[in-house]
Amino acid sequence: MSLKLIDLKEVYKRKVPEPELEVLMNEWSKILRKGCIESKTDIAEYRFEELVAIAELGLTRVPVGSKGECVPLEKLGLYDDVKGDRYRVFNSTVELLTNNWPTPLVRLRSLSDGGYSVWAKLEWYNPYSFSVKDRIGWYMVKKALEKGKKSERVFEATSTNTGMALAAMAAVNGFSVKLFIPKSIQKASDILLKALGAEVIRTDKPLTVDSIEDVKKAASAEGAFHINQFENDANFMVHLRYTAKELDLQLRTANIDAKAIVGGLGTSGHLSAISFYFKNRYGNIKVFGVQPAPKEVIPGIRRIETGMKWVHMVQLDGVVDVTLKEAIEALLKVARKDGILPGLSSGAVTAAFLKLREEGVIEKGSYVLIYPDNGLKYVEQLSKYFGGEI
Numbered sequence: 096m097s098l099k100l101i102d103l104k105e106v107y108k109r110k111v112p113e114p115e116l117e118v119l120m121n122e123w124s125k126i127l128r129k130g131c132i133e134s135k136t137d138i139a140e141y142r143f144e145e146l147v148a149i150a151e152l153g154l155t156r157v158p159v160g161s162k163g164e165c166v167p168l169e170k171l172g173l174y175d176d177v178k179g180d181r182y183r184v185f186n187s188t189v190e191l192l193t194n195n196w197p198t199p200l201v202r203l204r205s206l207s208d209g210g211y212s213v214w215a216k217l218e219w220y221n222p223y224s225f226s227v228k229d230r231i232g233w234y235m236v237k238k239a240l241e242k243g244k245k246s247e248r249v250f251e252a253t254s255t256n257t258g259m260a261l262a263a264m265a266a267v268n269g270f271s272v273k274l275f276i277p278k279s280i281q282k283a284s285d286i287l288l289k290a291l292g293a294e295v296i297r298t299d300k301p302l303t304v305d306s307i308e309d310v311k312k313a314a315s316a317e318g319a320f321h322i323n324q325f326e327n328d329a330n331f332m333v334h335l336r337y338t339a340k341e342l343d344l345q346l347r348t349a350n351i352d353a354k355a356i357v358g359g360l361g362t363s364g365h366l367s368a369i370s371f372y373f374k375n376r377y378g379n380i381k382v383f384g385v386q387p388a389p390k391e392v393i394p395g396i397r398r399i400e401t402g403m404k405w406v407h408m409v410q411l412d413g414v415v416d417v418t419l420k421e422a423i424e425a426l427l428k429v430a431r432k433d434g435i436l437p438g439l440s441s442g443a444v445t446a447a448f449l450k451l452r453e454e455g456v457i458e459k460g461s462y463v464l465i466y467p468d469n470g471l472k473y474v475e476q477l478s479k480y481f482g483g484e485i
């Protein structure tokens with residue numbers, strides 16, 4: 096038995112069109128549950144869907160030769176995507192993004208007491224938007240370019256972070272972006288996006304299925320490409336291949352046996368992929384989602400009923416409602432004991448964790464909170480809070 100390198104271009108030559116996400120999820124589920132891949136006599140014996148799923152999960156090798164031996168995923172390159180350069184020297188800003196993962200996982204003393212140990216994954220350690228959204232900005236554009244998409248103009252609905260990531264990708268790759276941001280989002284976003292070279296349109300509607308349809312129409316009227324983070328499966332896939340695997344490796348290396356992961360829901364991309372990965376691979380871990388309470392605006396996260404794709408394809412153990420005030424109070428609790436300033440959706444995730452703990456839904460043990468960005472974009476909301484306006 097030997098290990099054979101997979102050439103994704105060769106795999107895709109075998110058959111078109113490429114498999115639907117549901118088909119890939121079925122394959123990934125089998126692979127992750129088993130934790131190993133059984134060797135086959137020849138690479139030609141692997142089914143097309145199976146090979147695409149293996150490659151899109153980031154495995155670089157498959158076992159071939161004698162039949163039947165089950166080779167662990169680690170040996171087939173499962174964690175090879177996590178490149179982290181020790182001396183932090185990078186040839187380009189794109190390398191600074193992709194070769195700098197994993198983003199840090201840090202234990203918070205502000206939340207770790209009474210038998211609880213709480214770890215935050217700090218997604219603001221991404222270089223373009225200082226948020227989790229760099230991952231999807233990069234991967235959606237990379238996948239589009241690989242498929243031969245040649246559009247010079249990209250349109251997108253965003254609450255800022257995806258917009259910044261796409262503006263960065265536009266700068267690096269030489270296209271232009273037009274971004275549609277709800278009026279309810281902080282004004283500072285216009286300046287940040289303009290500085291990155293993007294065109295910004297403010298919309299009356301919040302980010303709902305309806306407003307996304309408007310962007311779709313505008314893009315088709317002006318011959319632009321609507322990259323659509325809300326439906327583009329590269330969103331789910333980048334978090335499965337990188338974010339979830341990274342966290343898995345970090346927890347394993349540090350010997351942290353996490354009882355649950357808590358994260359926000361915007362497009363539902365990152366938390367759905369994390370839930371899918373961990374539940375298939377480890378089974379007993381819980382995953383909780385966080386949404387704004389009715390009528391509340393917390394930039395980056397939305398209520399599930401406003402329309403999300405992937406959250407309906409995976410399992411969550413609960414969804415917690417949080418108000419903006421609760422989110423700010425929770426982020427201040429962290430800021431004033433750990434000295435880092437989490438963003439509003441990170442505050443919402445923290446508030447949700449505290450509620451779950453108070454209500455006795457989660458018992459003592461280790462927990463992971465996904466922090467999408469930090470507080471620097473939200474000075475307006477913090478200032479209103481300090482002025483007693485919230």
Ligand code: PLP
Nearest residue numbers: 256361362363364365395440467
């Ligand atoms: N938090 C912030 C600050 C965000 O910008 C976003 C997405 O826009 C999210 C949370 C939600 O992430 P996702 O779209 O992966 O559900």
